[in-house]
Amino acid sequence: MDRSFLFLLGSARQGGNTxxxxxxxxxxxxxxxxxxxxxxxxxxxxxxxxxxxSGESWPEVRGPEAENEALLREATVAATDIVIASPLYWYSVSSWTKAYLDHWSKWLTVPGLDFRARMAGGTLWGVAAMGDRDETVAEPLRLMLGNTAAYLRMDYGGLLLGNGSAPGQVLDDTRALTRAKTFFARRTPVAPAAGQ
Known part of the structure; x- marks a missing residue:
């Protein structure tokens, strides 16, 4: 099967470090x-x-928000590799990224979509820039992505972290740029979080 990567950018800054x-x-x-x-x-x-x-149907969404949801849903199930590219905000993802991931719960219930089956076997990746040099502060993000992948029977490719707060600063993080060169070349998925 040919691979297709969907990169989902969740930064408040256009062209930012992440x-x-x-x-x-x-x-x-x-x-x-x-x-x-x-x-x-x-x-x-x-x-x-x-x-x-609730026993009720999902609230009907109309207009641009409905079109955006349909576009994101179809792009998501069409990809073999999903890359969540969100800066580390309060030890997790940005609000835009969280809203997107929350909609996965809805998509699990869409008749005929078979969201869980279509996501199974794909790979979930994470990329994040953060202002802290201590990578342990990103552990909640790593666990969230790993557990999400495990829940949907996806492989978890891992989390690529870089240091950068000011615009362009991540390009000075030589360790992150070195990791970036081989990040998507991983052949063995990262083990899911404990208990999965």
């Missing part, structure tokens, strides 16, 4: 591997309302 690090890693992908880049800040979603156990 995107720069993700693009450095993507440059290493073999020619011909499909790459699709979507900016979650430019594709706002309706507020997530959890209707799974």
């Amino acid at each position: 995107e720069a690090l993700a693009r450095a890693a993507a440059e290493q992908l073999p020619a011909g591997v499909e790459q699709r880049w979507l900016d979650l800040t430019r594709l706002p979603l309706a507020g997530y309302v959890d209707a799974r156990h």
